[in-house]
Amino acid sequence: HAHQPNDVIRTINGVFSRDKVLTIDTMNPTVKNVEYAVRGPIVQRAIQIEKELREGVKKPFTEVIKANIGDAHAMGQQPITFFRQVLALCSYPELLNENMFPEDAKNRARRILQACGGGSVGAYSASQGIDCVRQDVARYIERRDGGVPCDPDNVYLTTGASDGIVTMLKLLVCGEGASRTGVMISIPQYPLYSAALAELGAVQVNYYLNEEKCWSMDLSELERSLAEARKHCNPKALCIINPGNPTGQVQSRQCIEDVIRFAAKERLFLMADEVYQDNVYAEGCQFHSFKKVLFELGPEYSDNVELASFHSTSKCYMGECGFRGGYMEVINMDPEVQAQLSKLVSVRLCPPVPGQALMDLVVNSPQPGEPSHTTFMKERTATLSLLAEKAKLTEQILNTVPGITCNPVQGAMYSFPNISLPEKSIKEAKALGQAPDMFYCMKLLEETGICLVPGSGFGQKDGTYHFRMTILPPTDKLKILLAKVKEFHQKFTQQYS
Amino acid sequence: HAHQPNDVIRTINGVFSRDKVLTIDTMNPTVKNVEYAVRGPIVQRAIQIEKELREGVKKPFTEVIKANIGDAHAMGQQPITFFRQVLALCSYPELLNENMFPEDAKNRARRILQACGGGSVGAYSASQGIDCVRQDVARYIERRDGGVPCDPDNVYLTTGASDGIVTMLKLLVCGEGASRTGVMISIPQYPLYSAALAELGAVQVNYYLNEEKCWSMDLSELERSLAEARKHCNPKALCIINPGNPTGQVQSRQCIEDVIRFAAKERLFLMADEVYQDNVYAEGCQFHSFKKVLFELGPEYSDNVELASFHSTSKCYMGECGFRGGYMEVINMDPEVQAQLSKLVSVRLCPPVPGQALMDLVVNSPQPGEPSHTTFMKERTATLSLLAEKAKLTEQILNTVPGITCNPVQGAMYSFPNISLPEKSIKEAKALGQAPDMFYCMKLLEETGICLVPGSGFGQKDGTYHFRMTILPPTDKLKILLAKVKEFHQKFTQQYS
Numbered sequence: 001h002a003h004q005p006n007d008v009i010r011t012i013n014g015v016f017s018r019d020k021v022l023t024i025d026t027m028n029p030t031v032k033n034v035e036y037a038v039r040g041p042i043v044q045r046a047i048q049i050e051k052e053l054r055e056g057v058k059k060p061f062t063e064v065i066k067a068n069i070g071d072a073h074a075m076g077q078q079p080i081t082f083f084r085q086v087l088a089l090c091s092y093p094e095l096l097n098e099n100m101f102p103e104d105a106k107n108r109a110r111r112i113l114q115a116c117g118g119g120s121v122g123a124y125s126a127s128q129g130i131d132c133v134r135q136d137v138a139r140y141i142e143r144r145d146g147g148v149p150c151d152p153d154n155v156y157l158t159t160g161a162s163d164g165i166v167t168m169l170k171l172l173v174c175g176e177g178a179s180r181t182g183v184m185i186s187i188p189q190y191p192l193y194s195a196a197l198a199e200l201g202a203v204q205v206n207y208y209l210n211e212e213k214c215w216s217m218d219l220s221e222l223e224r225s226l227a228e229a230r231k232h233c234n235p236k237a238l239c240i241i242n243p244g245n246p247t248g249q250v251q252s253r254q255c256i257e258d259v260i261r262f263a264a265k266e267r268l269f270l271m272a273d274e275v276y277q278d279n280v281y282a283e284g285c286q287f288h289s290f291k292k293v294l295f296e297l298g299p300e301y302s303d304n305v306e307l308a309s310f311h312s313t314s315k316c317y318m319g320e321c322g323f324r325g326g327y328m329e330v331i332n333m334d335p336e337v338q339a340q341l342s343k344l345v346s347v348r349l350c351p352p353v354p355g356q357a358l359m360d361l362v363v364n365s366p367q368p369g370e371p372s373h374t375t376f377m378k379e380r381t382a383t384l385s386l387l388a389e390k391a392k393l394t395e396q397i398l399n400t401v402p403g404i405t406c407n408p409v410q411g412a413m414y415s416f417p418n419i420s421l422p423e424k425s426i427k428e429a430k431a432l433g434q435a436p437d438m439f440y441c442m443k444l445l446e447e448t449g450i451c452l453v454p455g456s457g458f459g460q461k462d463g464t465y466h467f468r469m470t471i472l473p474p475t476d477k478l479k480i481l482l483a484k485v486k487e488f489h490q491k492f493t494q495q496y497s
Numbered sequence: 498h499a500h501q502p503n504d505v506i507r508t509i510n511g512v513f514s515r516d517k518v519l520t521i522d523t524m525n526p527t528v529k530n531v532e533y534a535v536r537g538p539i540v541q542r543a544i545q546i547e548k549e550l551r552e553g554v555k556k557p558f559t560e561v562i563k564a565n566i567g568d569a570h571a572m573g574q575q576p577i578t579f580f581r582q583v584l585a586l587c588s589y590p591e592l593l594n595e596n597m598f599p600e601d602a603k604n605r606a607r608r609i610l611q612a613c614g615g616g617s618v619g620a621y622s623a624s625q626g627i628d629c630v631r632q633d634v635a636r637y638i639e640r641r642d643g644g645v646p647c648d649p650d651n652v653y654l655t656t657g658a659s660d661g662i663v664t665m666l667k668l669l670v671c672g673e674g675a676s677r678t679g680v681m682i683s684i685p686q687y688p689l690y691s692a693a694l695a696e697l698g699a700v701q702v703n704y705y706l707n708e709e710k711c712w713s714m715d716l717s718e719l720e721r722s723l724a725e726a727r728k729h730c731n732p733k734a735l736c737i738i739n740p741g742n743p744t745g746q747v748q749s750r751q752c753i754e755d756v757i758r759f760a761a762k763e764r765l766f767l768m769a770d771e772v773y774q775d776n777v778y779a780e781g782c783q784f785h786s787f788k789k790v791l792f793e794l795g796p797e798y799s800d801n802v803e804l805a806s807f808h809s810t811s812k813c814y815m816g817e818c819g820f821r822g823g824y825m826e827v828i829n830m831d832p833e834v835q836a837q838l839s840k841l842v843s844v845r846l847c848p849p850v851p852g853q854a855l856m857d858l859v860v861n862s863p864q865p866g867e868p869s870h871t872t873f874m875k876e877r878t879a880t881l882s883l884l885a886e887k888a889k890l891t892e893q894i895l896n897t898v899p900g901i902t903c904n905p906v907q908g909a910m911y912s913f914p915n916i917s918l919p920e921k922s923i924k925e926a927k928a929l930g931q932a933p934d935m936f937y938c939m940k941l942l943e944e945t946g947i948c949l950v951p952g953s954g955f956g957q958k959d960g961t962y963h964f965r966m967t968i969l970p971p972t973d974k975l976k977i978l979l980a981k982v983k984e985f986h987q988k989f990t991q992q993y994s
Contacts, residue, residue, distance in 0.1 A: 020803060020829070020830075020831040020834070021733055021734075021764050021765065021766045021803055022668065022669060022733070022766050022803060022830065022831060022834050023831050023833070023834060024831065024833040024834060024837070026671075026733070027668050027669070027671070027834055027837060028667060028668055028669065028670055028671040029671060030671070031667060031668060031837055031841055032837060034840060034841060034844060035840075036840065036843050036844045039624060039843040039846075069621065071614060071620050071621045072619075072620075073613075073614060073615040073617035073619040073620040074614025074615045074617075074620040074621065075614075075615065076615050077615070079617060079619050084588050084589040085589055087588040087589065088585040088586075088588040088589035088592060089585075091581050091584040091585040091588055091851075092581040092582055092584065092585035095585060098597070100595070116570075116819070117568060117570060117571025117572075118570040118571045118572065118573050118574070120570035120571075120576060120819070121819045121820070122569075122570040122576050122815075122816060122817040122818060122819045122820060123568050123569075123570040123571040123818060123819050124566065124568045124571065124818045124819060125819065127536060159656060159821070159845075159849070160845075160846065162844075162845055162846065163845070166845075170525060170528060170696075171519065171524050171525055171528060172519060172524070172525065173525055174523075174524070174525040174526060174527070191844075192844060195844040196844070199667075199841075199844075236518055236519070236523070237518075267518050268518065269518045269519050306517060306518055306519060318619075319619060320619040321619060321620060321621045321846070321847075322613070322617070322618045322619045322620050322621060322622065322847070322849065322850030322851070323618070323619060323849060323850065323851065324656070324846075324847075324848070324849040324850075332517070333517075333519065334517040334519060334520050334521065336520070336521040337517070337519050337520060337521060337524055340521070340524060340528055340529060343531060343532075343533065344528055344531060344696075346533050346536040347531060347533045347659075347688075347689060347692040347693070347696075348657075348659055348660070348663075349536075349657065349659065349818070349821075350818075350819070350821075351821075352656070352819065352820060352821040352849040352851070352852060353819030353820065353821075354588075354819070354820065354849070354851045355849060
């Protein structure tokens with residue numbers, strides 16, 4: 001409809017009426033620039049189709065299979081028993097008097113409750129997070145990184161990793177015109193980054209991952225991207241997601257070292273999104289934390305390079321997305337800035353306490369000798385092994401499809417295959433004002449009920465097309481999904497050739 | 498220390514060193530403008546003193562009594578049994594097989610779990626919140642407002658009320674210079690508002706509550722404030738907190754009507770912070786929701802005035818702050834803007850699911866005939882009656898102190914008494930660069946261990962001084978606290994006279 005000027009008063013059906021105060025024309029324009037493909041139009045259409053199916057509308061399929069989002073429990077992954085026992089005990093401490101829970105679960109719950117105001121997870125915690133949880137996080141980081149020290153004062157508990165990432169970007173982004181803050185992000189990227197940068201009005205500085213070399217980072221590409229950005233903005237930070245989302249690669253130690261040296265030389269604040277740190281499947285691959293490598297490079301780097309690292313309860317073997325737990329560690333942050341960070345997080349009072357409790361359990365899981373250890377290890381290993389199997393399966397089957405090329409899913413929870421699209425389909429998509437891979441994914445959804453996210457939602461090299469699919473559906477469904485994608489791709493290619 | 502230019506490289510102890518990328522000079526300046534007194538310097542000092550006490554440092558008191566924040570559980574309020582039973586069941590559904598929980602608790606848990614992906618509170622929910630929870634919220638609002646219809650599509654679950662308020666402000670705030678968005682907030686105010694406005698770079702437009710008339714809103718003051726603001730910015734929204742924080746008043750129906758007519762006439766988007774809707778204690782006072790009054794004014798208003806109303810699990814009789822549950826309802830929002838709102842909330846994935854579950858229980862509590870109803874009502878009534886008693890007690894005792902004048906605590910959880918400060922103390926405070934009531938509260942803390950928040954953290958009329966104290970401490974501690982405040986105030990007045 002046409003937008004009326006703000007002060008027009010109209011009469012509709014005899015009732016006095018006026019235009020809105022808040023309209024698409026008067027609202028904050030930076031919000032309009034925000035996009036988030038993982039929950040974008042494809043997913044909205046998928047939800048609509050599910051409703052149509054329930055209402056009896058005939059479709060060429062009987063259910064929607066969602067592989068659009070890294071939501072493990074929604075795909076049938078079972079929670080870790082120990083974690084949920086402790087959370088139940090924290091929620092309803094009367095259960096501490098029952099004999100149904102193992103002693104280690106009770107002990108963890110008692111310890112967490114003792115650290116809560118009034119012994120209740122219903123009290124606000126300190127804004128930075130519960131003290132003892134931050135201490136446990138620090139010890140976890142030290143173990144993970146072979147003894148590199150971690151100060152609990154540098155650990156901030158967060159509402160999922162997204163919250164920490166946005167908070168750090170808020171501190172960094174300012175300036176106008178050519179001195180506007182630029183933030184380097186990988187392409188393809190996880191769209192939280194582009195969305196947050198759009199909202200903050202920062203300049204998004206793209207560096208491209210090398211698809212030919214299994215989505216690795218090239219130093220020359222970082223240099224190109226930075227040099228170009230410096231012509232029109234003030235690049236201050238470099239974001240890395242490792243293991244990669246949406247691309248599923250695991251960066252080598254050498255690559256991480258290169259990135260750190262680059263950041264040091266070019267004076268960039270490093271942001272390392274390491275939420276998939278347990279999700280490493282490929283042989284020869286290993287997770288190296290940015291912090292560990294930073295300290296191995298010696299004091300010239302470890303005393304200087306500013307780094308924020310993010311983790312979460314939502315991924316790895318836990319998959320506890322709904323609790324919105326997470327933490328960030330800041331390293332070499334200017335003390336005055338850190339005071340500002342602490343003040344900033346206090347405005348939102350505290351991260352959800354059940355999520356903090358869960359984060360504690362992740363970093364302080366049952367130890368050998370404790371009654372829950374065996375079950376915990378069995379569950380953890382089973383989940384990670386199954387994910388490794390599904391990663392392999394996905395890569396193998398996709399690579400049997402002519403016109404689809406899929407890099408190994410070395411880690412994380414996604415494959416991001418390259419799809420060849422016939423010229424005719426690209427033209428038809430463009431005529432509809434759609435990205436060609438959006439056109440492809442929308443057709444896939446309508447014809448097969450499979451919900452994937454087009455590569456254009458993550459960014460990709462011009463002229464290339466991809467989709468992101470999670471490896472999370474149960475194996476039988478994953479096989480159906482992959483078979484359907486294969487069949488669809490062949491049909492689609494024929495149809496538009 | 499002096500701030501070096503960014504590109505200076507120094508050598509400290511023989512190690513190559515450089516200035517930080519992110520310093521107090523290069524960081525986002527809007528973050529520096531953020532202040533949040535409720536967790537400000539007084540509270541930080543209180544935490545330090547607690548530590549000193551634990552370490553055996555001698556003080557003229559043995560414990561810190563915190564009355565700085567509306568954190569009921571931390572002050573010993575017990576959670577509602579039914580809520581926690583359902584939360585335990587949701588966390589560890591194995592408990593559904595046990596005989597220890599009442600059937601209504603099990604039914605609620607089953608219903609919530611069925612609405613979760615994979616039957617797990619560990620799955621992401623829809624970004625707007627779980628469907629059935631939003632439906633329950635809508636029915637609750639309809640009951641509360643005597644049948645005024647509520648569309649669940651207009652309900653957004655949030656991470657506490659703060660999250661909803663900041664999200665709405667994000668949509669509203671834009672423009673530069675004289676067309677920069679202004680947002681009207683009461684003075685005194687809850688500092689989330691000033692903090693969010695500072696962070697977004699909006700113009701804070703103050704209107705003063707009338708302390709002489711029990712902190713009521715005066716139409717003439719709203720008009721004055723708006724007229725002045727229009728000279729230098731574009732005022733678009735009017736925020737009201739009712740029942741009031743920090744001032745504890747309950748607005749009359751007439752006052753709300755006046756505000757709505759004012760907003761309609763002046764074309765302002767209304768934001769009603771109604772998180773204390775069950776916290777009404779004074780005789781003759783009643784909570785009137787802005788939505789209900791809006792609809793009672795007829796279609797000229799109910800079809801036009803844009804309103805967002807906020808609620809939370811953190812206050813009322815629940816006091817479940819740690820779960821970060823909440824909702825907002827938007828009324829008469831432009832559909833295009835609402836689509837932008839839905840997109841914006843999707844970037845942060847979803848509010849914490851345990852908090853959503855808790856919000857559901859609040860709006861769908863045990864009904865007559867259900868096994869938990871009697872206990873629930875007993876617990877709810879006991880908590881609210883106790884708060885009413887403590888509200889009265891606080892007002893009465895404070896008003897016995899010469900130099901302290903306290904309005905009735907009609908609702909919410911705070912008293913905000915006016916304190917007369919001797920000229921000499923004001924001079925001494927100013928010499929130290931402190932607000933006079935900050936000087937007073939800091940001294941109170943050091944000498945008595947009582948932690949209150951100075952009025953200057955909320956805003957107040959020039960030349961007046963206040964503090965905010967919660968009425969939440971257990972009655973015996975509240976009496977000690979009030980006696981100590983009385984004694985301190987007399988001593989302080991003498992000392993500086």
